[in-house]
Amino acid sequence: MTESEQKPEAAFGFKTVPEAEKQGMVNEVFSKAAARYDQMNDLMSSGLHRFWKDDMITMLNPPKGDRAFNVLDVAGGTGDIAFRILDAGGPNTSVTIADISPEMVGEGQKRAETEGRLDRCLLTVGNAESLAFPDSHFDAYTIAFGIRNVTHIDKALAEAYRVLKPGGRFMCLEFSHMELELAQKIYDSYSFTVIPAVGKVVTGDGQPYRYLVESIRMFPKQDAFADMISAAGFERVTYRNLAGGVVAIHSGWKI
Secondary structure: OOHHHOOOEEEEOOEEEEHHHHHHHHHHHHHHHHHHHHHHHHHHHOOHHHHHHHHHHHHHOOOOOOOOEEEEEEOOOOOHHHHHHHHHOOOOEEEEEEEOOHHHHHHHHHHHHHHOOOOOEEEEEOEOOEOOOOOOOEEEEEEEOOHHHOOOHHHHHHHHHHHEEEEEEEEEEEEOOOOOHHHHHHHHHHHHHHHHHHHHHHHOOOHHHHHHHHHHHHOOOHHHHHHHHHHOOOEEEEEEEEHHHOEEEEEEEOO
16 A cells, blocks of 8 residues: 555554544543543542533633523533533523533433433534534533544634634633643653553443543643644633643633
């Protein structure tokens, strides 16, 4: 096979796989993890993910009055971000969830039904790279711990820009890279030994959690990701490190 005939490849953790196969492999990871996903987030972060998500919602600052505020939460199948937005906003705040994993959406649907949230929350199965929503439709777009799993980050960012109204805000909470090299080495050692082991104990399969750890290390550093957000058309792009850079909240505006 000549170089021009080679099929494009994409990173799946530390290994390279055919680009066309990556999304299915990611879907398999989350189908295995869906039922215990939120519990595993607690175990992997010692509960800190709850505070990080709360910080993102505080930065988003949904209006508390009667103004309509329509949010798209991508890769948020279990509803953890969406329900926080509903709790923080006013009575006319609504959230649409789009997640490519039917199993994750199923978990969110059950939780929404139990908590009586279906009047202001719509759960859908959808691909971040090709969203089934009109142009200029949402007031805000949120994605937490999901964008590193898409095959083409640039396409997901372009779709985020497309579906936002002028004046709309993009916000992304994602694992990132620590500011101190020694701290990063210690964190890596913890991540690659403890997290897959805990995942195996809790879910019976540690492999999905090894991929999740590897995908964190492969994700662009803060400045590089901020450049990608700007390249998608967003302005006033900023980021804020939390826990020394274990995670970062990126923000941009469609002007």
